[in-house]
Amino acid sequence: xxxxxxxxxxxxxxxxxxxxxxxxxxxxxxxxxxxxxxxxxxxxxxxxxxxxxxxxxxxxxxxxxxxxxxxxxxxxxxxxxxxxxxxxxxxxxxxxxxxxxxxxxxxxxxxxxxxxxxxxxx
Amino acid sequence: xxxxxxxxxxxxxxxxxxxxxxxxxxxxxxxxxxxxxxxxxxxxxxxxxxxxxxxxxxxxxxxxxxxxxxxxxxxxxxxxxxxxxxxxxxxxxxxxxxxxxxxxxxx
Numbered sequence: 001x002x003x004x005x006x007x008x009x010x011x012x013x014x015x016x017x018x019x020x021x022x023x024x025x026x027x028x029x030x031x032x033x034x035x036x037x038x039x040x041x042x043x044x045x046x047x048x049x050x051x052x053x054x055x056x057x058x059x060x061x062x063x064x065x066x067x068x069x070x071x072x073x074x075x076x077x078x079x080x081x082x083x084x085x086x087x088x089x090x091x092x093x094x095x096x097x098x099x100x101x102x103x104x105x106x107x108x109x110x111x112x113x114x115x116x117x118x119x120x121x122x
Numbered sequence: 123x124x125x126x127x128x129x130x131x132x133x134x135x136x137x138x139x140x141x142x143x144x145x146x147x148x149x150x151x152x153x154x155x156x157x158x159x160x161x162x163x164x165x166x167x168x169x170x171x172x173x174x175x176x177x178x179x180x181x182x183x184x185x186x187x188x189x190x191x192x193x194x195x196x197x198x199x200x201x202x203x204x205x206x207x208x209x210x211x212x213x214x215x216x217x218x219x220x221x222x223x224x225x226x227x228x229x
Contacts, residue, residue, distance in 0.1 A: 047220035108156035
């Protein structure tokens with residue numbers, strides 16, 4: 001079955017960098033747009049980034065101010081999110097998500113990983 | 123930037139009740155709207171896409187409707203397993219900008 005497993009979270013000092021990973025299985029990875037969402041403790045959902053199946057097209061939420069980079073390795077069925085200059089407000093559970101497509105068009109995020117918690121604190 | 127609002131913020135209901143949640147976009151999203159359910163301690167699950175199409179495996183008691191800026195999610199007969207937070211999300215436009223509503227908590 002479709003599965004996405006995130007890793008790389010943990011306690012990080014403000015100003016440091018981090019790379020989150022997502023190992024995907026159960027589908028043809030390179031055929032799907034993928035993305036990252038985050039959810040601060042007790043808060044709602046926030047879209048972070050989105051990447052095409054080939055990895056050539058990347059999109060980011062405007063609020064991230066260029067500190068985030070999404071990339072993928074289709075040969076290893078893996079998705080990544082690099083976060084620079086971490087801030088306390090980046091503290092959140094980060095979810096790896098797969099775009100659900102209907103007739104080739106985006107139709108929601110159909111599959112979510114269990115999430116990895118990033119805590120930014122001194 | 124499209125802003126999403128949801129009402130009510132919290133809803134207390136009993137099993138068997140009919141529940142209707144509302145979502146409003148700050149501009150027309152052309153039915154490019156999804157609904158998600160998030161149970162406590164779990165990742166969200168896609169319920170509805172395209173404003174009214176149920177995702178695979180979603181029970182028929184969940185239905186969505188709406189157009190333009192106003193959308194609703196209805197649970198025809200609430201079950202105890204339906205407790206959680208429900209989020210709407212718009213995906214209109216290119217390049218993609220995905221905006222979520224603040225959620226409705228169903229107690």
